[in-house]
Amino acid sequence: xxxxxxxxxxxxxxxxxxxxxxxxxxxxxxxxxxxxxxxxxxxxxxxxxxxxxxxxxxxxxxxxxxxxxxxxxxxxxxxxxxxxxxxxxxxxxxxxxxxxxxx
Amino acid sequence: xxxxxxxxxxxxxxxxxxxxxxxxxxxxxxxxxxxxxxxxxxxxxxxxxxxxxxxxxxxxxxxxxxxxxxxxxxxxxxxxxxxxxxxxxxxxxxxxxxxxxxxxxxxxxxxxxxxxxxxxxxxxxxxxxxxxxxxxxxxxxxxxxxxxxxxxxxxxxxxxxxxxxxxx
Numbered sequence: 001x002x003x004x005x006x007x008x009x010x011x012x013x014x015x016x017x018x019x020x021x022x023x024x025x026x027x028x029x030x031x032x033x034x035x036x037x038x039x040x041x042x043x044x045x046x047x048x049x050x051x052x053x054x055x056x057x058x059x060x061x062x063x064x065x066x067x068x069x070x071x072x073x074x075x076x077x078x079x080x081x082x083x084x085x086x087x088x089x090x091x092x093x094x095x096x097x098x099x100x101x102x103x
Numbered sequence: 104x105x106x107x108x109x110x111x112x113x114x115x116x117x118x119x120x121x122x123x124x125x126x127x128x129x130x131x132x133x134x135x136x137x138x139x140x141x142x143x144x145x146x147x148x149x150x151x152x153x154x155x156x157x158x159x160x161x162x163x164x165x166x167x168x169x170x171x172x173x174x175x176x177x178x179x180x181x182x183x184x185x186x187x188x189x190x191x192x193x194x195x196x197x198x199x200x201x202x203x204x205x206x207x208x209x210x211x212x213x214x215x216x217x218x219x220x221x222x223x224x225x226x227x228x229x230x231x232x233x234x235x236x237x238x239x240x241x242x243x244x245x246x247x248x249x250x251x252x253x254x255x256x257x258x259x260x261x262x263x264x265x266x267x268x269x270x271x
Binding site: 063064065068074075088 | 208218
């Protein structure tokens with residue numbers, strides 16, 4: 001574990017850059033991590049991120065299927081928003097742990 | 104998992120599914136979906152009994168075998184007698200139970216799983232030889248299927264560095 005300064009905030013991250021404490025997350029931190037992943041965040045992105053954070057807080061396991069059924073976006077939309085690893089990247093930007101599910 | 108510096112990350116998987124039992128088809132679907140989720144290109148070739156997974160009439164009615172399957176257990180963990188598995192309706196019941204357990208883990212029915220894979224850019228193909236053998240036309244197959252092709256044509260899609268072919 002290491003401390004990293006992202007967008008002027010000191011956050012704790014693991015070796016892969018995932019925040020280890022979701023409460024340290026801010027919108028600015030999200031935008032900065034997203035930039036590293038080559039993604040420019042829009043309101044739609046934040047809708048997904050907030051959904052992921054809510055679900056994570058409730059202790060639910062996140063899957064692509066669940067996000068696809070959230071009513072925010074369908075699975076194709078999720079791939080478009082977070083290309084090249086939708087669940088992994090969105091979780092990283094949402095400041096929650098790396099997803100452990102296989103679907 | 105972190106990729107080591109001296110390793111080249113996987114870029115493409117080509118998966119061949121030749122069997123039609125739930126576990127064979129789902130192994131294929133989980134691997135294909137897992138690939139696109141990681142940003143790895145996935146191409147899937149269904150052949151022989153695997154054709155059931157992409158045949159409209161059969162795809163959501165797959166079974167697992169309750170006979171000759173030594174890993175099959177009763178809900179409590181006791182061995183599942185093969186003779187019991189041979190009784191009418193038992194295979195259907197066990198299969199339905201298995202699908203229910205998988206659904207609880209967010210593993211969708213076959214058609215929805217194919218939706219997920221193709222939404223992520225995965226490509227589905229059917230084997231020409233098997234289609235001829237089972238007398239299946241393109242319209243008998245789910246719309247997820249891009250084309251009916253020969254194994255040679257499938258190999259042609261498997262080019263490029265860091266590509267793996269997986270057979271289930």
